[in-house]
Amino acid sequence: MPGPPRRPVAGGRPRHTSAASLGVEGPHPVELAGLLHEVTVRLLTADTVAQALDRLAALAVGALPGAVRCSVALIGEGGPVTVAAAGSAGEASDRLQYAQGAGPGLEAARTRTLVTVDDLRADERWPELTAAARADGIGAVAAVPMDVRRHAVGSLSVSLAGVGGLRPDLLLTTMAIAGQAEVLLGEMHRREALTEGAAADRAVGVIIAQRGCGVQEAYRILQDSAQRLGLDRVTVAERLVAAAARDRENS
Numbered sequence: 001m002p003g004p005p006r007r008p009v010a011g012g013r014p015r016h017t018s019a020a021s022l023g024v025e026g027p028h029p030v031e032l033a034g035l036l037h038e039v040t041v042r043l044l045t046a047d048t049v050a051q052a053l054d055r056l057a058a059l060a061v062g063a064l065p066g067a068v069r070c071s072v073a074l075i076g077e078g079g080p081v082t083v084a085a086a087g088s089a090g091e092a093s094d095r096l097q098y099a100q101g102a103g104p105g106l107e108a109a110r111t112r113t114l115v116t117v118d119d120l121r122a123d124e125r126w127p128e129l130t131a132a133a134r135a136d137g138i139g140a141v142a143a144v145p146m147d148v149r150r151h152a153v154g155s156l157s158v159s160l161a162g163v164g165g166l167r168p169d170l171l172l173t174t175m176a177i178a179g180q181a182e183v184l185l186g187e188m189h190r191r192e193a194l195t196e197g198a199a200a201d202r203a204v205g206v207i208i209a210q211r212g213c214g215v216q217e218a219y220r221i222l223q224d225s226a227q228r229l230g231l232d233r234v235t236v237a238e239r240l241v242a243a244a245a246r247d248r249e250n251s
């Protein structure tokens with residue numbers, strides 16, 4: 001049987017469908033503006049990208065009518081899929097999708113197209129996943145692609161308990177949330193990179209002072225230490241700087 005319709009893409013990025021092109025009345029502009037403001041506040045006040053993803057999933061499931069689960073997936077270059085989810089149903093099917101590497105959310109991320117499954121009972125693309133989703137109480141799913149420039153591709157997925165509930169206004173609101181989130185997540189990645197760079201620079205200064213080595217050698221020592229300890233470079237750098245500060249205080 002033919003698969004569900006997908007949103008076309010232009011120039012490698014998702015095309016944002018308008019309410020007029022769908023022939024329906026879209027979300028109320030005032031309500032949508034308020035929702036996007038809430039997305040901005042919650043994400044930009046998060047301490048980390050991971051916390052921002054958790055907040056995005058929780059906000060979406062609470063804001064989208066009929067949603068019983070929302071999940072966010074990001075696929076970075078050479079790294080594992082990062083997933084955040086919230087909702088009262090669909091946990092087992094979500095885990096199965098990301099464990100198997102196949103499902104609406106991952107397909108939307110990889111193809112950068114809108115993926116809709118209006119009735120999981122009639123969809124044959126992911127038989128194990130759809131069976132798990134039905135057992136979880138999930139009837140329909142829409143996955144909107146996200147493109148966090150220079151960092152990752154991903155998707156925002158919304159799951160509904162009933163079938164046939166993927167109304168155009170729901171899809172438009174989900175697209176708007178995803179579009180706002182991808183810009184904000186890009187800014188958060190930029191901030192984290194700056195923070196990591198500043199922490200590494202301070203630690204390198206400490207290593208140079210302690211060992212009398214050059215800059216490149218100090219960076220290599222920092223990276224080797226992080227790998228040996230199984231920690232990220234920022235954590236090792238911050239610990240090194242803190243230890244040097246304590247040594248100065250005690251001297």
